[in-house]
Amino acid sequence: STCAAVYKAIRLGQPLVERIVTINGAAVAEPGNIFAPLGCLVDDLLAYCGLKEVPARLILGGPMMGTLLLHGRVPLVKGASGILAFTAAEAAVPEAGPCIRCGSCTRACPMGLLPLEMAAHIRAGDLDGAVGYSLSDCISCGCCAYVCPSHIPLVQYFSHARGELSARERARLRTEAGKRLAEARLARLERDAREKAEVAARRKAERTAAKARSGTVKPEEETT
Template identity: 55%
Template sequence: MRLFKIRGGVHPDDRKHLAAERPIEALPLPALLHIPLQQHIGAAANPVVQRRQLVAKGELIAHAQGAVSAPIHAPTSGRIAGLGLYPANHPSGLSVRTISIQPDGEDRWHPDLAGVADPFALAPEEIAGRVAAAGIVGMGGATFPAAVKLNLRQRYQLQTLVINGAECEPYLTCDDRLMREEAPSIIDGVRIMAHAVGVARIIIAIEGNKPQALAAMTSAAAPYPEITLVRLPVHYPMGSEKHLVQTLTGQETPARGLTADLGVLVHNPATAFAVHEALRHGRPLISRVVTVTGAAITTPRNLRVLIGTRVEDLIAFCDGFREEPARLISGGPMMGQPLPALRVPIMKGSNGVLALSRREMNQRQPAPCIRCGTCVQVCPCGLVPLDLAAHTRVGNLDHAVGLGLMDCIGCGSCAYACPARVPLVQYFNHAKGELAARGRRQQKLAETRRLAEQRTARLAAQQA
């Protein structure tokens, strides 16, 4: 299959050897689980349990609210220990609404959970409904509710389902190990999703630095002629959804558009595995594979972790720190976020915990921009980061939007390549956060104005 070249990008040391040969291990039950109600794009889930209530593994504990949301289920059996605020796995460290569960040690499944004998006999709407009920979100980190993407078939002419096995972030190996160890189940989930969206073509794309995963997936897909396996060049950010589709099709996704505009739907291998578990066994999304790695970790591992487990429990199972980490990161080093504390919980989108040493960080103080243009050369979106930075630093956000700020995918290639070590991507992420906050304020003001106008009209009608 012909591949097309994408602009820009970088080639950081992938450092995957630290954990790539470590098989997935199940983390023992922790003493407490803290499950945030907001761990997906869209509206937060709403609790349906009460304090001290007993719950079974897989039981619904919070239902979805609105069209873009996802329900949450008990990761194990036990007692609801609390319904309140707990620090979030977010750089701010702010507390968010959380359900805390004290496991009873029995790990007992809810008796009403059951799979489907033949998922391919279901209508697409039924598959999407079961995926939604299982609380499945994008497992590559975006956490967009998977059922919403499956329902795009109603609005777009989809022809191709792409499974993004690039895992281009350095250090992370959770998808690599999952594809090696669960290839038949992933292929089954992929075929179920393809049936749900009505496409006849499936492409599974894996970077060339994962030969064992590519071999395992190729073997599992052999009986299905509609599936094509593609070996991708090792090139960051190859795992970016839009750039992966451009590599495979030669077509560029429109600005602010979706790959669905090109007839392509993209999902992650771990999402496909979760779909298999939900449809075949009736199991909701209550755990995920997390890579715990970095030179400051004594024994890097790939762990199957219950949602809500504290980061400190993962690090303890990996024999703690071999040295004081220079930086703790949730996710990968390029697009991950700083960990505010070790007691924050693993969420549905948590694919890695990094503890980087001072040597790995190689920190230098930022210097003034020398306008060398290196950031322009490596930007995969064709932006001019040095000009964007000049405007975002002084708060000129509207002008930055005009220069394409919202087209930035936050890959960090510009900051990685900058010889002056200017934290470019941090500027852009902060600016986008400010714009989102501004939008929320404007929406709130508009809603307040609407209610006031309704009240005025109602009073006027009563006086007439």
């Protein structure tokens, strides 16, 4: 699909206006690969392929890294490779059990991370500890959660932790920005007060000099 899009763009001068999309899932009557125009609604593509029943879950993208859709009134974008329409049986999520530290997630991780350690720190509320295990290097591929025999939602843990860290960083930046604004305001007020005092002193000196030139200043005032 990417090679075809590059060929059309370079040789034919045609922009990317459509792409091949895989429509699949037990709720789809006729699954398959179709050419779909970008911007077409997910509901329209599902209607084109037909539905056996109302999908219990819609995913835009693949089963590992796709995005869960709350409804089908979402346009197709160039990065979407597929649409999955799951039935209630397919969408059922097994209940998560305790980690048995089997190491399956570690072996499956393409980034060489330790998902079990990161998840343990996140469950304990120690986000900094999870960062110490390279949480930021996680690509959310879902391999660890897929192979976990305890069905622990590891990807959700990591996404939640990154969201909390991002929120904490935004709060820190807002605090620092507010502090800088307060310091700038205080400096401006001090500068204005200093300038007003200098202007008042200069005007007083000018008035005194003017009185001295006109001879209206008393001798004792001149000595003082």
